[in-house]
Amino acid sequence: MSISxxxxxxxxxxxxxxxxxxxxxxxEYLAASVNTNPAVIxxxxxMLKKAGLLKVQPGIAGAELAKDLSDITLLDVYKAVNVVKxxxxxxxxxxxxxxxxxxxxxxxxxxxxxxxxQNTLENVFKNVTIEDVVKxxxxxxKVNAKSK
Amino acid sequence: MSISxxxxxxxxxxxxxxxxxxxxxxxEYLAASVNTNPAVIxxxxxMLKKAGLLKVQPGIAGAELAKDLSDITLLDVYKAVNVVKxxxxxxxxxxxxxxxxxxxxxxxxxxxxxxxxQNTLENVFKNVTIEDVVKxxxxxxKVNAKSK
DNA sequence: CGTCCTGTAACTACAATGAATACAGGTAAT
DNA sequence: ATTACCTGTATTCATTGTAGTTACAGGACG
Numbered sequence: 001m002s003i004s005x006x007x008x009x010x011x012x013x014x015x016x017x018x019x020x021x022x023x024x025x026x027x028e029y030l031a032a033s034v035n036t037n038p039a040v041i042x043x044x045x046x047m048l049k050k051a052g053l054l055k056v057q058p059g060i061a062g063a064e065l066a067k068d069l070s071d072i073t074l075l076d077v078y079k080a081v082n083v084v085k086x087x088x089x090x091x092x093x094x095x096x097x098x099x100x101x102x103x104x105x106x107x108x109x110x111x112x113x114x115x116x117x118q119n120t121l122e123n124v125f126k127n128v129t130i131e132d133v134v135k136x137x138x139x140x141x142k143v144n145a146k147s148k
Numbered sequence: 149m150s151i152s153x154x155x156x157x158x159x160x161x162x163x164x165x166x167x168x169x170x171x172x173x174x175x176e177y178l179a180a181s182v183n184t185n186p187a188v189i190x191x192x193x194x195m196l197k198k199a200g201l202l203k204v205q206p207g208i209a210g211a212e213l214a215k216d217l218s219d220i221t222l223l224d225v226y227k228a229v230n231v232v233k234x235x236x237x238x239x240x241x242x243x244x245x246x247x248x249x250x251x252x253x254x255x256x257x258x259x260x261x262x263x264x265x266q267n268t269l270e271n272v273f274k275n276v277t278i279e280d281v282v283k284x285x286x287x288x289x290k291v292n293a294k295s296k
Numbered sequence: 297c298g299t300c301c302t303g304t305a306a307c308t309a310c311a312a313t314g315a316a317t318a319c320a321g322g323t324a325a326t
Numbered sequence: 327a328t329t330a331c332c333t334g335t336a337t338t339c340a341t342t343g344t345a346g347t348t349a350c351a352g353g354a355c356g
Contacts, residue, residue: 001151001232001343002239004313008258009241016250026332033248034241037315042333058333059322074261084149091150091344093157093182100181102164105288109281110156113222117272124265133257140253149312152344174301185346190302206302207353239313 006044006081009034013044014053014072014130015137017063024062044081051080069134074125089121090114154192154229157182161192162201162220162278163285165211172210192229199228217282222273237269238262 012034017025027038027045034041045063048054053072056063065072078084092110097103160182165173175186175193182189193211196202201220204211213220226232240258245251 001149002236002313003149005239005241006313007238008254008262011258012241012244012250012254015254016248019250028332033245033251035243035245035251036241037317038333039316039318039335040314043335046334056333057322059324059331061323061332088150090155091153093153093160093184095183096160097181097183100164101289102160102167102285103181103183105285105292106156106160106163108288109284110159113272113276114156117269120272121265121269124261124268128261136257137250137253140256141249144253150344154344176301185348186302187304187348188346191304194303204302205353207300207355209301209354211302241314 004081004083006047007078007083009036009041010044010048010077010081011074011130011133013041013048014065014077015133017054017065018069018130018134019137021064025064026061047081048077051076053077053080065130069131070129072130074128074130074133075122077130078122078125087115087118089118152229152231154195155226155231157184157189158192158196158225158229159222159278159281161189161196162213162225163281165202165213166217166278166282167285169212173212174209195229196225199224201225201228213278217279218277220278222276222278222281223270225278226270226273235263235266237266 013030016030016033020029023029027041030045031038031041045054045056049056049063049066053066053076054063055066092107092114096106161178164178164181168177171177175189178193179186179189193202193204197204197211197214200214201224202211203214240255240262244254
């Protein structure tokens, strides 16, 4: 099992729109950078738009960020692209046997653990913004240029 | 997307084997508590055995823990049942365009973030043992008895 | 030898992913 | 208004993972 690449693609899209803010970020342009089909990009853009992260209009080429760079966290993206339903990162087997000590208590014991783990994970993403990603990409670009 | 219930079933199995240590924990017995098919249980038991958490022998009914209760962490179980391949909790889109500033750097920017998130998640499970789970189940059982 | 067990393989149904194609409908320039 | 290009969306497809089921080979043991 792996969490869908919609998450990383979503980050890619938002980052590129920012870096290309003087140009036109059409789904085709973005698809060329991500290296996938424009329809896939449009679908993800639709999710980002629905979450209020992106401004796009039918018929008009290009998209722009709907919020300030530093106001978009990776958690926003994570939630937007719907890679994991709320509190369902881990699935718990259904209907354990209520006639067994373990069966009738295991769910209540495990659930809080799973929720904690999930929250911990999400907190990591809550503390990183698209601005951080943009800065890091410029950083990496600089290092590459020097090493040539 | 959800992480396979093999994880919660694995915890259930180990916990029940402990609590039923004076009895015989056959795959059929465990399956009745988990409420699934014995073959499913045997498959997961095979994984737990392979990871050195469980002692089982062909032909002999029952299984027992291969380690001390307090030496089996949930992370051991998590790794054992192979619900997430190493460092692949998040999938990153392949082959982004190297001719684009974002395309050629995004993977190196995102990967460390994903690894951090994954490690944070796993650390939660590293700090909980089967012993903790067993204790919590007895705790919950006590509370239930009182509320009757 | 018969019985019960574990270990596996094979098959099923089902859901999610990611890519691809197609097209309806919006926008705008000519 | 016609044309060209865009977004939004439905549909289809191949692939993969999950979870359950059945079946059976082979071990253990009375």
